[in-house]
Amino acid sequence: MTHSPSPRRPQARIPSPQLPPPPYPRIRAGLWRRGLGGGLALWALTAVVTYATGSTAPLPTLVLLGSFLVPVVFVLWAYERHGRDLGVSAVLGCFLAGGTLGVLGASLMESSLVRPSWGTFVGAGLIEEAAKLGALVLVLRRMPGIRGMRAGLVLGAAVGLGFGAMESAGHAFDAAVSTEGVDLRTLIETEILRGVPAPVGHGLWTAIAGGVLLSFRRPNGRFRVTAPVVGTCLGVALLHALWDSTHGVALWLAGRLAGAGTDRQLFAEGYLSRPTAAQEHLFTLFSVGLLVLVSLLGVAWAGSLARRDTSWKNTP
Numbered sequence: 001m002t003h004s005p006s007p008r009r010p011q012a013r014i015p016s017p018q019l020p021p022p023p024y025p026r027i028r029a030g031l032w033r034r035g036l037g038g039g040l041a042l043w044a045l046t047a048v049v050t051y052a053t054g055s056t057a058p059l060p061t062l063v064l065l066g067s068f069l070v071p072v073v074f075v076l077w078a079y080e081r082h083g084r085d086l087g088v089s090a091v092l093g094c095f096l097a098g099g100t101l102g103v104l105g106a107s108l109m110e111s112s113l114v115r116p117s118w119g120t121f122v123g124a125g126l127i128e129e130a131a132k133l134g135a136l137v138l139v140l141r142r143m144p145g146i147r148g149m150r151a152g153l154v155l156g157a158a159v160g161l162g163f164g165a166m167e168s169a170g171h172a173f174d175a176a177v178s179t180e181g182v183d184l185r186t187l188i189e190t191e192i193l194r195g196v197p198a199p200v201g202h203g204l205w206t207a208i209a210g211g212v213l214l215s216f217r218r219p220n221g222r223f224r225v226t227a228p229v230v231g232t233c234l235g236v237a238l239l240h241a242l243w244d245s246t247h248g249v250a251l252w253l254a255g256r257l258a259g260a261g262t263d264r265q266l267f268a269e270g271y272l273s274r275p276t277a278a279q280e281h282l283f284t285l286f287s288v289g290l291l292v293l294v295s296l297l298g299v300a301w302a303g304s305l306a307r308r309d310t311s312w313k314n315t316p
Contacts, residue, residue, distance in 0.1 A: 032077040039069040051184055059176060059187075066191030067169035070198045071095075071161035083154040090143060094155045098135035099162020103170075118245065125240030129233060132159050132206045133213060137223055140214075144221025149211045149309035153302065156210020157203040164202035168194040200295040201243065204302060205236040211305045235301075243294050250286035254279045 043065040050058045072095075079091050136159045140146055146155070168191070175190040176182050212232040216224045 036073045063172045068165045070195045071165040074199045094158035095162040098159035101135040103166040121241040121245045125237035129237045147217040149215040152211035152214030153207045157207035160202035160206030204298045246290040254282035
């Protein structure tokens with residue numbers, strides 16, 4: 001007697017274990033490159049439309065794109081390469097809240113620093129660097145687990161770049177407004193001159209100070225004001241002051257070498273009356289050369305700090 005095969009019972013499906021979500025958003029490699037290319041194209045298109053139509057409606061877009069493009073792209077690169085494990089909220093919070101609070105604090109404290117001088121530039125450097133570090137501490141006060149050199153370099157750069165973007169936007173608005181209306185040429189020149197060196201300015205200085213500050217942070221989240229932290233803050237403030245004073249120093253050097261005298265008033269006034277062709281060439285040479293020198297000093301300093309932290313090379 002044959003038995004017909006019994007129908008197979010449907011097997012119970014064993015649920016697979018739920019994998020935990022990754023600790024950071026998956027960002028495709030090279031997103032910062034596409035952001036830079038697309039942002040430049042949009043900025044150029046906005047400039048052409050503004051020039052062709054003569055309308056003031058695209059001006060806010062032009063100002064914001066020109067001021068925030070390079071800082072945002074650099075922060076995206078830093079997050080992609082070295083800051084994924086820090087979290088988006090920390091990086092974004094340092095860029096937005098840190099930059100805004102830093103600019104507001106520095107603006108309130110710098111209201112009395114008007115006339116260009118060595119004291120003014122040093123005072124501005126001390127005030128702005130202190131304001132940015134204060135913003136970094138404020139953002140990270142509820143994130144006690146974030147500490148170490150690498151975290152400080154990345155998040156300090158985010159705060160500094162946010163500060164630089166906000167400050168550049170203000171300078172761009174000032175450049176766009178003139179007694180004769182909107183000066184589009186001056187606006188574009190200002191955005192280019194401030195946007196290109198943005199990564200080696202505010203972002204670099206605060207990255208250095210933030211790296212040292214977070215490297216001495218206690219495991220419980222408390223910040224320590226040690227001698228290296230104070231010395232680093234003074235050092236980056238000096239770099240800041242040197243950067244701001246390059247115009248006056250270049251003007252003084254050009255006047256001295258081209259026979260315009262060595263009057264220190266040239267440094268304070270910020271211009272040469274009836275400059276010769278030789279003086280103009282020397283001024284351009286010294287201005288660019290001094291900015292490059294200050295940038296190289298900052299890059300070398302940040303690089304030496306990064307090489308001390310082994311986690312810098314092992315980031316995801």
